[in-house]
Amino acid sequence: MSTRQDVLPVRVTDLSKRFGSFTALDGVSFTIAPGETVALLGKNGAGKSTLIGCLMGFLVPDTGSVDLFGQNVLELPRELRARTGFVPQTMTGFSAFTVGKLIDYIGAFYGTLPPIDPAVLRWADLDPKKIVKNLSGGQRQRLAILLAMRHEPDFLVLDEPVASLDPHARRDFMNLLGDYAQRTGASVLISSHILSDLERLCSRLLFLRQGQVVLDVPTPVFRATTRWLDHATPHILDNVPLQIIGQRETGLLVHGWSEDILLPEGTTVSVPDFEDAFLEITATRAS
Amino acid sequence: MTWLRLSPLEWSDLRRALGIYATATFLRGNYMILMLACWMIAALSTLRDLHGLLRHETLTEALSHTNVFYVILVVMVVQSVLQLHTNNQISGSQAPSIPGLALAEARAASIVASVIILGLAGLMRLLPVPFHDALFFILFNAIPSTVQWYAPPREQSGKKRVAILLFGVALMVGQFALVLVSDATYWMLTRPAVLTIPASIILFMALIGSILSLPNRLYGSKPLAPAAHETGQSLPAETTHSSRARPPTQRSLTPYQLRQMLLAPVTPVTFRTDILVSLFLIPVTLSVFAMIEAFLAHRSFSSAWVKSVGTGCVMLVIGDKWLLDRQHWPLLLVTGRFGSRLEFVRAVFRAKLSRMLIITPIRVLTLVVPYAVLKPLLPATAIFEALDLIVLVGGMTLCSALPFVIMRAPPKSVVFAFNLAPLLLIQMCSPFLLSVRYAAYLAMTALVLGLLSYCFAPYRLSRSDWPYENE
Numbered sequence: 013m014s015t016r017q018d019v020l021p022v023r024v025t026d027l028s029k030r031f032g033s034f035t036a037l038d039g040v041s042f043t044i045a046p047g048e049t050v051a052l053l054g055k056n057g058a059g060k061s062t063l064i065g066c067l068m069g070f071l072v073p074d075t076g077s078v079d080l081f082g083q084n085v086l087e088l089p090r091e092l093r094a095r096t097g098f099v100p101q102t103m104t105g106f107s108a109f110t111v112g113k114l115i116d117y118i119g120a121f122y123g124t125l126p127p128i129d130p131a132v133l134r135w136a137d138l139d140p141k142k143i144v145k146n147l148s149g150g151q152r153q154r155l156a157i158l159l160a161m162r163h164e165p166d167f168l169v170l171d172e173p174v175a176s177l178d179p180h181a182r183r184d185f186m187n188l189l190g191d192y193a194q195r196t197g198a199s200v201l202i203s204s205h206i207l208s209d210l211e212r213l214c215s216r217l218l219f220l221r222q223g224q225v226v227l228d229v230p231t232p233v234f235r236a237t238t239r240w241l242d243h244a245t246p247h248i249l250d251n252v253p254l255q256i257i258g259q260r261e262t263g264l265l266v267h268g269w270s271e272d273i274l275l276p277e278g279t280t281v282s283v284p285d286f287e288d289a290f291l292e293i294t295a296t297r298a299s
Numbered sequence: 300m301t302w303l304r305l306s307p308l309e310w311s312d313l314r315r316a317l318g319i320y321a322t323a324t325f326l327r328g329n330y331m332i333l334m335l336a337c338w339m340i341a342a343l344s345t346l347r348d349l350h351g352l353l354r355h356e357t358l359t360e361a362l363s364h365t366n367v368f369y370v371i372l373v374v375m376v377v378q379s380v381l382q383l384h385t386n387n388q389i390s391g392s393q394a395p396s397i398p399g400l401a402l403a404e405a406r407a408a409s410i411v412a413s414v415i416i417l418g419l420a421g422l423m424r425l426l427p428v429p430f431h432d433a434l435f436f437i438l439f440n441a442i443p444s445t446v447q448w449y450a451p452p453r454e455q456s457g458k459k460r461v462a463i464l465l466f467g468v469a470l471m472v473g474q475f476a477l478v479l480v481s482d483a484t485y486w487m488l489t490r491p492a493v494l495t496i497p498a499s500i501i502l503f504m505a506l507i508g509s510i511l512s513l514p515n516r517l518y519g520s521k522p523l524a525p526a527a528h529e530t531g532q533s534l535p536a537e538t539t540h541s542s543r544a545r546p547p548t549q550r551s552l553t554p555y556q557l558r559q560m561l562l563a564p565v566t567p568v569t570f571r572t573d574i575l576v577s578l579f580l581i582p583v584t585l586s587v588f589a590m591i592e593a594f595l596a597h598r599s600f601s602s603a604w605v606k607s608v609g610t611g612c613v614m615l616v617i618g619d620k621w622l623l624d625r626q627h628w629p630l631l632l633v634t635g636r637f638g639s640r641l642e643f644v645r646a647v648f649r650a651k652l653s654r655m656l657i658i659t660p661i662r663v664l665t666l667v668v669p670y671a672v673l674k675p676l677l678p679a680t681a682i683f684e685a686l687d688l689i690v691l692v693g694g695m696t697l698c699s700a701l702p703f704v705i706m707r708a709p710p711k712s713v714v715f716a717f718n719l720a721p722l723l724l725i726q727m728c729s730p731f732l733l734s735v736r737y738a739a740y741l742a743m744t745a746l747v748l749g750l751l752s753y754c755f756a757p758y759r760l761s762r763s764d765w766p767y768e769n770e
Contacts (some may be wrong), residue, residue: 101392
């Protein structure tokens with residue numbers, strides 16, 4: 013039996029996916045190591061949900077492959093599928109079940125499970141006798157999260173999990189997720205537009221733009237090496253090892269900055285706000 | 300037969316999935332159950348009548364005096380009930396990520412479908428009809444369901460799903476034509492075992508195969524829907540077609556339909572289309588049925604046409620579920636075009652009534668005029684029967700609102716049953732099938748109940764919850 017640490021949980025190789033003439037994913041490659049919490053960032057239509065669909069094996073890639081725990085996701089055996097968990101954007105289905113019955117019913121597909129983590133149960137705060145159909149949107153989402161974390165997956169995928177949660181539930185969930193990842197050593201991929209949460213929680217940032225990975229970087233490195241260079245133009249960086257990841261009228265957003273890099277005179281360096289950086293990195297560029 | 304070789308884990312999955320059929324969850328999630336119960340009562344009553352008639356009549360005679368159509372309806376509705384349940388189970392947003400769930404549900408559905416088919420065939424054995432013939436009859440009538448099982452779940456919907464469902468409906472109509480206007484039932488129930496047993500095996504395997512292939516169709520090439528707040532933004536149209544995250548109103552209403560419904564908030568077709576359909580639907584369909592019957596039974600076209608008039612009566616109300624689809628009501632209300640909630644509901648009822656007052660006579664006349672000519676009927680009788688039918692159809696259609704008069708928040712299954720009740724009752728109460736005098740009383744009762752609904756249901760509906768949920 014393989015353990016949490018012995019295989020790479022996720023390996024995506026040259027993944028492409030088209031819908032008709034629209035290219036949703038274009039040559040995406042990355043890996044996720046055990047214990048990594050990766051934020052999937054991108055504007056609407058950047059390909060985040062398509063990437064998640066391919067990662068979970070719901071969508072069939074046109075080219076490239078997705079391997080989970082060393083096995084192609086399209087041929088993932090049951091025991092490996094059981095090591096994954098998925099939280100959708102909105103929970104649909106199972107509307108006639110009571111909450112308690114649904115948790116038991118779905119949980120049983122993962123074999124014999126230990127009792128639910130009391131912290132998760134407390135956070136979810138759901139009446140087990142209530143019928144799923146009668147839950148509010150936020151309660152349904154909490155149920156979806158509970159169902160996905162019930163079996164303590166080694167690889168947890170969350171597709172905008174907090175969009176319908178109130179600020180209390182959102183903050184508590186982010187703490188819960190952080191604790192979970194730390195306690196179990198699970199790998200997590202989370203897509204969200206709540207940037208502050210992602211910056212705080214995730215150990216790595218994966219920026220998607222127009223179906224391509226434009227930046228894949230550990231969060232501390234991003235914080236330390238991403239800077240605004242005001243009064244700088246692209247050509248003056250020809251001899252400087254910096255990656256331009258954004259551009260506005262007054263200057264450039266660069267990655268790879270360090271104190272040692274010598275910049276042309278007149279260039280001022282400032283630390284970007286995470287949201288500003290996101291907007292620049294993920295902005296649509298003319299091809 | 301690999302599906303029979305199950306691991307202990309798969310057996311336990313299967314047991315749990317089967318267990319759901321015996322719980323309140325199954326009943327709660329299945330709004331077609333009540334309708335199935337109604338058809339089941341009608342079918343059992345038919346079988347009992349048939350059983351009695353067969354004591355002193357031949358099978359051909361007994362079949363001509365009963366309506367085996369109800370048994371066929373039960374066969375089809377049972378499959379629809381199972382499809383609805385299975386779809387509820389496997390089409391949730393998290394379902395594909397749960398290991399073994401889809402397969403267990405498909406296996407459970409195939410077992411329940413098999414048991415029900417064998418049970419129905421066993422019931423028919425009481426007539427008495429040989430078991431192999433009864434089984435063939437049941438399985439033959441399950442062919443449209445076999446096709447519809449093959450449709451992908453709603454969430455993977457698209458052209459393929461619609462095409463398969465339409466093909467299933469076309470098969471169903473063809474089958475109705477066969478059963479209602481020809482001696483196909485007699486033919487099916489009297490075939491030799493050498494023909495029915497192999498045919499039954501093939502049909503049975505096709506049905507089970509179709510159900511068991513369902514998990515394979517869960518994964519597709521459809522894009523996952525963007526989040527609700529992302530829809531309609533930079534994704535091209537083809538990538539935003541998935542219905543998963545789309546609000547119900549959008550799912551059920553195209554811009555074209557919306558334009559129509561802002562004018563008259565009922566059935567989303569134009570008045571002109573409705574008139575055109577009404578003018579041609581019944582005569583053309585009955586003529587096709589009559590031609591089939593004339594060809595198969597070597598009967599004259601006119602007598603075949605007259606015989607198929609019962610089907611024509613059903614077509615007067617078919618597809619009329621004006622109170623079942625209310626998902627667009629909140630959207631239409633917030634346009635502010637109709638005023639308050641009560642005024643909006645009254646506008647719906649007014650629109651329905653005015654549409655009905657024009658359309659129903661047209662439909663009835665397209666049925667009665669050829670009938671009167673071909674039968675032939677005395678003009679006075681024809682007029683009287685036409686009036687009966689108009690009143691009956693009008694009253695019955697308005698009676699769809701009765702659950703809202705009786706109950707504060709009727710369950711979807713009850714509304715569903717009342718919306719389909721006209722179909723059953725028109726079939727049973729049509730003046731063509733009863734004495735004219737008796738039908739007149741029924742028509743008057745329907746009219747009184749319909750008017751009662753028209754007067755009181757709008758207020759109750761305006762005070763009840765409207766469909767707003769995500770499901």
